[in-house]
Amino acid sequence: MESIITLAALKVVGYGLGTCGPGIGIGLACYGCCVGTARQPELAGRLFTDFIIGAALAEALALIGFVLTFIF
């Protein structure tokens, strides 16, 4: 029982560590999207689509971490 609790806790900690990088990355992407939209509002739609694609690429890492908590 003791070791199961430790493993579960480690999973959560590992997932938390795994989200740090993608969190910063998505934040930067959102920053770029906002600044770009403020400078050129007519490109808003295009910028938002590109932002979603970039965020999806960064988010992939966090999602892999989420899946690993199920696997192990």
Place this chain on the structure above:
Amino acid sequence: MSPLEMLTTPGENGMNLLDELRHSFDSQFVISFGGTGLTQYILWMLITATLTVVVVLVGARKDSLIPTNKFAHTIEFLYHNICGDMGTSAIGKGYQRHMTLIATFFFFILVSNFVGLIPGCKTPTGSLSVTWALSTVSFFYFNYQGIKARGGWGYIKSIAPAGLPVVMVPIIWFFELISLVLRWLTLAVRLYGNMFAGHMVLGIFSLMTYVFVAGAIQQMNLILGLPAIAWMALLIVMYALETLVAFLQAYVFAVLSASYVGLATSEH
């Protein structure tokens, strides 16, 4: 018994409240015949699919040149919006062929996410099997379209971006291949993770509200019930956030499917 002890004390069936909440997210057969059956998620998926077809078809039937019907106009507005956002800016030329699938994804996921927000209903996208099926359809569709547009060998070559130095091509190609296959996983897990985690948070907040209200009633002590107000307020705020997430995840799934199709078919 203090409110927080109620959370971890086992009930008659040996499960405490948190276990029961966790258990309610597991797939269980609601209708079973023989060894097989329908889990609650699949049942709600069938209901949602029917609902989507009815909503969109009624919207299309009532559609007219001068919009008079608010409901039909809403559906038309959504469809035009996704045609603009996902068609013209993510896929590009010749996007009309792909809009049937992309719009189906959008409306189906939108309706199923919103159905899950109604208390007592289950969201089909809260199950990994359903989102996995959706992402499989999307994955095979964009690969098929890519092979159709460029031919088999041309599609395999196009995985690495053009204009690289010759030495770098195999390495970059390998990494791009990994990221291509990971799209299959990420499309499914993003939708599932967002819906599952959101509903789990809502469940825990309502559980906390219940525990404090029940504790206050049991001990006839109003002061003890005060935290329930804060939990209830948090629950309402999270519910509003979940409504946003429900729309956003449908949008993200559709826009990513569209951009993958666009990446696979566009001329470089």
